[in-house]
Amino acid sequence: MRLLNSLYVTLPDSRLRLDNDTLRVEVDQETKLRVPLHHLQAVVCFGHVAVSTPLMHRLAGGGIALVLLDTNGRFMARLEGATTGNVLLRQSQHRLAKDDEPRALALARAVVAGKIKNQRHVLLRGAREAKEGSEQTLLDRAGKDLAASVRALPEASTLDVLRGVEGEAARTYFSALNLLVRADRREAFALVGRTRRPPRDRMNALLSFLYAMWMNDCRSACEAAGLDPQVGTLHALRPGRAALALDLMEEFRPFADRLALSLVNRAQLGADDFDVREGGAVGLREEARKAVVVAYQERKQDALSHPLLSETLPLGLVPLVQARLMARCIRGDSETYLPFSAK
Numbered sequence: 632m633r634l635l636n637s638l639y640v641t642l643p644d645s646r647l648r649l650d651n652d653t654l655r656v657e658v659d660q661e662t663k664l665r666v667p668l669h670h671l672q673a674v675v676c677f678g679h680v681a682v683s684t685p686l687m688h689r690l691a692g693g694g695i696a697l698v699l700l701d702t703n704g705r706f707m708a709r710l711e712g713a714t715t716g717n718v719l720l721r722q723s724q725h726r727l728a729k730d731d732e733p734r735a736l737a738l739a740r741a742v743v744a745g746k747i748k749n750q751r752h753v754l755l756r757g758a759r760e761a762k763e764g765s766e767q768t769l770l771d772r773a774g775k776d777l778a779a780s781v782r783a784l785p786e787a788s789t790l791d792v793l794r795g796v797e798g799e800a801a802r803t804y805f806s807a808l809n810l811l812v813r814a815d816r817r818e819a820f821a822l823v824g825r826t827r828r829p830p831r832d833r834m835n836a837l838l839s840f841l842y843a844m845w846m847n848d849c850r851s852a853c854e855a856a857g858l859d860p861q862v863g864t865l866h867a868l869r870p871g872r873a874a875l876a877l878d879l880m881e882e883f884r885p886f887a888d889r890l891a892l893s894l895v896n897r898a899q900l901g902a903d904d905f906d907v908r909e910g911g912a913v914g915l916r917e918e919a920r921k922a923v924v925v926a927y928q929e930r931k932q933d934a935l936s937h938p939l940l941s942e943t944l945p946l947g948l949v950p951l952v953q954a955r956l957m958a959r960c961i962r963g964d965s966e967t968y969l970p971f972s973a974k
Contacts, residue, residue, distance in 0.1 A: 637673040637847065638666055639928075640680050641920040643702075647674070649686040671695050675847055677920060678702040696854075698847050702914055706843065709850075717857040724875075724961050728862050736793065738878075738960060738968050739865035740784050743797045745882035745970020747784075750804045751777040752973040753885045757811040766810045773807035776800075790865070797865075801825065811892050819902040820895050829912030833905045834891065836913040840920065841887035842880070844927050849883065849950045850876035856954035858961070879954060882970045886946065890930050894923065939969060 638654065640647065646657045654674065656664040668689065673696040676682065682697065687710060690697050697710040727734055751774050758770035780800040787793035805825050812820050812834070822834040830836035850873050853860040863874030865881065894900045904919035915923065931947030944952070949971050960968040 636670050637675055637844075637851075637928075638671055639844070639924040640674065640676045641678070641917060641924060642680070643678050643917060644681075646681040646683070647676070647686055648683045649689050652689075654686065668693055668695065673698060673847060673851055675700065675844070696847075696851060700843055702920075706846070711854075720857045720958055720962060721859045721862075723963070724859055724862050727961055728864055728868070735864040736787075736790060738957070739790060739793055740787060741968040741970055742865050742878050742881050743793060743800075744781055744784055745972060746797070746884060747777050747781050747800045747804075748970075748972045749882055749885035750800065750888075751781075753811070753889055754804065754807055761810070770807055770810055773803050776803045794865070808888065808892075811896075813896045816895055816898075829908075829910075829914070831911055831913060833902065833913055834895070836905060836915055837891045837894065837900065837923070838887060840915055840923055841891055841927060842884065844924070845883050845887050845950075846873075846876060846880050848947070849880040849954075852876075852950035852954040853879060853957075855951055856958045858954060858958055875957075879950060879957065882953070882972075883950065885973065886930075890926060894926055899926065937971065 640656060642656070642658055642663065644658065645663070648655045648657060650665065652668050654666045654668055654671070655662055656666075674682075674690060675698045677700050680699075687697060691710060691712040694712055699707040699709070701707055727738075754770050754777065755774045758767045758774065761767040761770060777800055780796055780803070783796050784793070787796055802824075805822060809817060809822050812822075820834045821832060823832055825838075826832070826835045830839050850860045853873075853876050858875060860873040860876040862868065863876075863878040866872065866874040866877040868874055899922060900919055904916050904922075906914050906916055908914065931945060933946045934943040935946050935949065936943050937949065937952060939956070940952070953971055956965070957968055959965045
């Protein structure tokens with residue numbers, strides 16, 4: 632399905648060229664891969680990847696996004712064709728963000744509720760699987776604290792108060808996340824709070840890399856639904872920030888966390904798969920990036936049940952469904968936005 636197909640290019644010093652209606656990946660003038668363009672929704676390049684001008688023109692003309700990230704997955708640039716989408720929907724979106732504080736707050740509150748509920752699900756699942764009684768107790772307690780944060784959300788009367796509740800929930804969640812790492816791997820994959828730009832430990836480096844891929848998919852989902860990815864409610868508007876895509880991404884961060892834990896606990900990644908650079912920055916090595924990309928693409932195929940749909944759908948399509956639900960809320964077709972919650 633085209634909506635699930637993003638090409639992730641992680642090979643350093645590779646070159647992308649247009650070959651008729653096919654994208655060709657070359658390294659040292661040797662063809663490594665050919666992909667028909669009609670299969671692609673986006674081409675995501677990590678680090679030093681060269682892209683030919685004819686290919687850039689063809690991608691833009693075909694509505695295929697070209698995204699440039701640094702080697703850690705930090706966003707650098709995005710090339711797109713002409714803006715699409717319903718101008719009236721975008722007008723409603725801008726009006727809501729600027730002039731309708733009660734509805735903007737309600738939308739942001741729903742986003743935070745979805746995120747915290749999914750974080751709580753991660754911890755409670757870990758508590759059920761915990762082998763040490765003391766760890767189970769700590770995880771259960773953190774789960775109860777997150778439930779209290781959800782109950783506090785209706786009382787958040789401003790966006791700043793709401794962000795404060797979300798921040799406190801995040802601190803509770805990340806302080807407990809270490810307990811979900813297998814005991815014999817905790818020393819190598821200790822999570823010392825959430826650090827980024829740059830990540831300061833292996834787990835943060837892995838999370839940042841996964842979040843970058845989720846972010847790209849959520850931005851594409853916003854655009855496919857006709858929304859302006861730059862104008863959100865929870866995240867403040869700032870030049871260069873895709874605020875709405877970040878809003879949409881919040882409820883999916885715990886899915887990235889679960890994948891990171893799986894990769895670590897199943898020993899699919901080891902300590903040697905990371906580089907510690909000058910200044911303390913930590914990043915994934917080339918082969919590890921490939922492994923994470925493959926695992927991410929496979930996880931997107933997992934079939935999940937959506938609370939508003941009568942059938943299952945792949946996880947990779949859920950951001951598109953949620954973006955459309957968000958568009959309905961912004962247009963006023965529905966009173967509330969229903970975030971996606973893990974089962």
